[in-house]
Amino acid sequence: MVAQPIEKPTGAFVLSLIGGILGLIIGIVLLLIGVAFAGVLGYGGYYGYTAALMLFAGLGIWGIITAAIIIASAVKLNSYPLEHTKWSAIILVFSIIGLTGLFGIIGGIWGLVWKPHTVETMAGPMPPQPITRICTKCGRVIDENVKYCPHCGQELS
Numbered sequence: 001m002v003a004q005p006i007e008k009p010t011g012a013f014v015l016s017l018i019g020g021i022l023g024l025i026i027g028i029v030l031l032l033i034g035v036a037f038a039g040v041l042g043y044g045g046y047y048g049y050t051a052a053l054m055l056f057a058g059l060g061i062w063g064i065i066t067a068a069i070i071i072a073s074a075v076k077l078n079s080y081p082l083e084h085t086k087w088s089a090i091i092l093v094f095s096i097i098g099l100t101g102l103f104g105i106i107g108g109i110w111g112l113v114w115k116p117h118t119v120e121t122m123a124g125p126m127p128p129q130p131i132t133r134i135c136t137k138c139g140r141v142i143d144e145n146v147k148y149c150p151h152c153g154q155e156l157s
């Protein structure tokens with residue numbers, strides 16, 4: 001007996017994905033700003049600024065790494081809804097320690113509390129079988145409930 005998910009945690013997936021993409025953009029912008037300004041100010045000998053801006057760039061790299069993990073987990077969450085607890089927990093943790101902000105946090109919590117409605121493939125009711133019989137005159141398979149054979153018009157008792 002295999003429980004099959006009949007729906008996906010789409011809301012949690014979309015929010016986490018938005019969070020991940022935002023985090024990626026923020027991370028790239030921080031990294032570029034940090035590297036660009038550190039390069040400019042570095043020549044001026046403002047070592048304090050340079051260190052601060054390298055920290056900025058480092059924060060950007062951290063944002064990019066966490067965002068990549070969140071995006072990958074969001075895709076996994078959507079692909080394997082039955083493992084939603086595992087992937088949502090990863091999204092939540094990396095959204096808190098990363099730079100994705102509220103989207104990933106809400107997406108992660110949503111994925112955690114999300115419950116898939118499953119159907120058990122072996123336990124489901126059998127589809128109703130059409131009741132048929134053979135026409136006494138032409139021998140074709142016909143519905144039991146008809147009064148006359150649709151093929152040859154034979155009256156059926």
Ligand SMILES: [Zn+2]
Pocket residue numbers: 135136137138139140149150151152153154
């Ligand atoms: Zn017939």
